[in-house]
Amino acid sequence: MGEILTAAQMRAKEKSIMDSGAASGLELMERAGRGVVDAAIHAIGDLTSCNHHAVVLCGPGNNGGDGFVIARTLSEMGWTVEVFFWGKAEALSGDARHMHDLWTAIGEIRPMTAEAAGQGVCPTFLFDAMFGIGISRPIPIDCARAFETVTKRQTEDGMKRCFVVAVDCPSGLDVDSGEVLVPILEEDADDEAVMAYFPETVRPRLLPLHTDLCVTFHALKMGHCLTEVSDLAPAVVDIGLDADAVGQVPIPAGGPTVQVPPPELPTKAWVRAVTAIGAGGHKYDRGHALILGGGPGKGGAARMAARAALRVGAGLVTLAVPPEAVAENAAQLNAIMLSEVLDAKALATMLEDDRLSAICVGPGLGVGQRTRDLVLTALRMTAEDGRRVILDADALGSFADTPEDLFKACHDGVTITPHEGEFARLFPDLGQRVRRSDPSKPALGKVDAALRAAERLGATVLLKGEATVLADHRGASAIHSALYDRKAPWLGTAGAGDVLAGLIAGLSAAQMAQISHAIDLAAVAAWLHVECARSFGPGLIAEDLPEQLPKVFRDLGF
Numbered sequence: 239m240g241e242i243l244t245a246a247q248m249r250a251k252e253k254s255i256m257d258s259g260a261a262s263g264l265e266l267m268e269r270a271g272r273g274v275v276d277a278a279i280h281a282i283g284d285l286t287s288c289n290h291h292a293v294v295l296c297g298p299g300n301n302g303g304d305g306f307v308i309a310r311t312l313s314e315m316g317w318t319v320e321v322f323f324w325g326k327a328e329a330l331s332g333d334a335r336h337m338h339d340l341w342t343a344i345g346e347i348r349p350m351t352a353e354a355a356g357q358g359v360c361p362t363f364l365f366d367a368m369f370g371i372g373i374s375r376p377i378p379i380d381c382a383r384a385f386e387t388v389t390k391r392q393t394e395d396g397m398k399r400c401f402v403v404a405v406d407c408p409s410g411l412d413v414d415s416g417e418v419l420v421p422i423l424e425e426d427a428d429d430e431a432v433m434a435y436f437p438e439t440v441r442p443r444l445l446p447l448h449t450d451l452c453v454t455f456h457a458l459k460m461g462h463c464l465t466e467v468s469d470l471a472p473a474v475v476d477i478g479l480d481a482d483a484v485g486q487v488p489i490p491a492g493g494p495t496v497q498v499p500p501p502e503l504p505t506k507a508w509v510r511a512v513t514a515i516g517a518g519g520h521k522y523d524r525g526h527a528l529i530l531g532g533g534p535g536k537g538g539a540a541r542m543a544a545r546a547a548l549r550v551g552a553g554l555v556t557l558a559v560p561p562e563a564v565a566e567n568a569a570q571l572n573a574i575m576l577s578e579v580l581d582a583k584a585l586a587t588m589l590e591d592d593r594l595s596a597i598c599v600g601p602g603l604g605v606g607q608r609t610r611d612l613v614l615t616a617l618r619m620t621a622e623d624g625r626r627v628i629l630d631a632d633a634l635g636s637f638a639d640t641p642e643d644l645f646k647a648c649h650d651g652v653t654i655t656p657h658e659g660e661f662a663r664l665f666p667d668l669g670q671r672v673r674r675s676d677p678s679k680p681a682l683g684k685v686d687a688a689l690r691a692a693e694r695l696g697a698t699v700l701l702k703g704e705a706t707v708l709a710d711h712r713g714a715s716a717i718h719s720a721l722y723d724r725k726a727p728w729l730g731t732a733g734a735g736d737v738l739a740g741l742i743a744g745l746s747a748a749q750m751a752q753i754s755h756a757i758d759l760a761a762v763a764a765w766l767h768v769e770c771a772r773s774f775g776p777g778l779i780a781e782d783l784p785e786q787l788p789k790v791f792r793d794l795g796f
């Protein structure tokens with residue numbers, strides 16, 4: 239698993255392999271269907287106590303074609319298979335039609351209605367092959383209801399439910415944005431607000447398609463990484479798209495080109511490659527991070543950022559606070575140095591010292607003119623010299639009314655770290671379209687939104703959340719999802735974002751601009767952030783995060 243693709247990129251890969259003659263559409267579909275069966279059986283493991291009965295729900299496109307292959311494969315293995323079909327056989331594509339006909343030679347097809355699908359024994363597997371990457375609007379209500387009624391079939395003991403396998407993606411998932419396009423319940427149909435499809439009002443009323451395992455082809459798609467689509471981590475089936483001919487065909491732009499590695503990759507080498515961790519040397523070789531802090535009583539956020547910067551490997555860290563906050567901070571700091579900074583002019587003087595190699599502005603600073611001045615000064619003083627600036631929280635909030643001022647001042651050494659609210663205030667047009675707010679327009683999704691924002695800024699954007707998305711002005715992007723086996727919901731705790739900003743600042747301080755791109759450092763920081771949260775576990779508060787770093791580094795073998 240290296241790359242994450244958009245639907246268009248996947249289609250381009252499929253087309254190029256077919257055009258090259260290396261495989262036909264039918265061969266790909268056969269491999270896809272058989273791969274799903276293998277992955278499903280592998281997930282269950284021991285089938286001895288299962289009833290070898292499966293239900294396959296097939297849709298009107300090639301996803302349905304995969305479903306017919308699944309039905310035939312299981313039937314050949316001696317399973318009892320029920321197939322429900324939504325669509326018209328004559329409207330199927332050539333490949334899907336062929337698979338449909340192969341199935342009808344050995345088995346029955348019934349129309350997909352809730353009544354029909356609700357009858358019968360509880361199957362071991364329910365395969366959702368209704369809609370795949372070709373979904374364009376909420377799935378038909380009959381499909382959603384048929385799905386639901388199969389999952390409600392019960393075993394004799396009334397306990398067991400079937401194991402639901404989504405083919406390519408759960409039907410209704412927009413694989414580019416991660417948005418779920420499932421239908422509005424009929425009982426809501428006379429509610430104007432619901433029918434207007436405003437996500438806030440509609441979401442709780444939507445019919446969820448619960449999935450145990452999602453099996454996709456060749457590579458994960460963006461939606462699998464932006465939304466938790468199944469209980470188990472998605473399985474990826476190799477359908478033979480890696481042949482040479484495919485590599486030579488440029489795939490369309492717009493998808494991520496950098497991916498935060500999953501934990502099974504050689505993480506130590508990756509962390510070492512983009513940081514100075516484990517490199518040894520003098521403290522002055524590992525940079526000096528400057529963190530700007532807020533006024534009296536508002537210093538916690540910046541202190542946590544400073545602590546994270548020091549623990550992650552900056553040689554020195556200085557916290558610079560307004561004069562009236564010096565006493566408070568002096569009482570709280572030891573290894574972190576303390577300076578006083580009255581205003582932007584004082585900051586400019588301080589930044590003349592180019593040993594200060596990275597600057598973090600925002601946590602706990604307060605929204606207003608003083609913060610705006612500090613941000614613009616930090617950006618001006620670093621515009622030409624390769625030093626990196628991390629803008630978080632109030633540094634972003636202070637430009638909600640004048641975002642253009644920030645855009646003009648940003649440079650390629652800047653990383654901004656907004657959560658979705660801060661992002662929407664800085665980029666209202668993009669923020670609105672992260673999710674579908676207008677039924678007639680597809681959602682932009684977090685990756686596209688972050689890429690457009692990064693282009694506008696000429697800088698790196700790290701858009702936070704359960705799935706953290708990174709993008710830069712060169713068009714590189716990455717997704718780091720704290721989902722599936724990297725879940726860390728307890729990381730959503732006050733101050734966690736301040737720690738992340740400090741981690742990026744610490745890595746940036748230790749790293750000179752020419753060695754790696756800002757997006758790589760932000761990606762390592764995002765990975766370490768979640769790793770620290772997972773290492774600590776539930777009960778975590780933000781202060782605990784930097785204290786987990788030594789253990790995380792030890793576990794990596796440093």
Ligand SMILES: NC(=O)C1=CN([C@@H]2O[C@H](COP(=O)(O)OP(=O)(O)OC[C@H]3O[C@@H](n4cnc5c(N)ncnc54)[C@H](OP(=O)(O)O)[C@@H]3O)[C@@H](O)[C@H]2O)[C@@H](O)CC1
Pocket residue numbers: 252263264266267268270271297298299300301302303304368369370371372373374375376377378405406407455477
């Ligand atoms: N290419 C290959 O060789 C391989 C492809 N593979 C498989 O193909 C899948 C992609 O196939 P696909 O492009 O046919 O799209 P798919 O997701 O089946 O649905 C599109 C159909 O649904 C329709 N439709 C859409 N939304 C709708 C709605 N709300 N309500 C009603 N109808 C709706 C839409 O019609 P239309 O929008 O024109 O009305 C169209 O008919 C992919 O996910 C993978 O499983 C694998 O076998 C590997 C090899």
Ligand SMILES: Nc1ncnc2c1ncn2[C@@H]1O[C@H](COP(=O)(O)OP(=O)(O)O)[C@@H](O)[C@H]1O
Pocket residue numbers: 631657702703704706720725726727728729730731732733734735736737738767
């Ligand atoms: N459910 C979640 N799972 C994993 N990480 C999360 C989750 N919710 C939030 N986070 C992470 O926690 C941090 C919260 O940051 P932020 O929203 O800025 O909060 P704060 O301002 O309190 O620091 C972000 O890094 C975000 O990615």
Ligand SMILES: [K+]
Pocket residue numbers: 301366367368369370404405406407408409
């Ligand atoms: K599906």
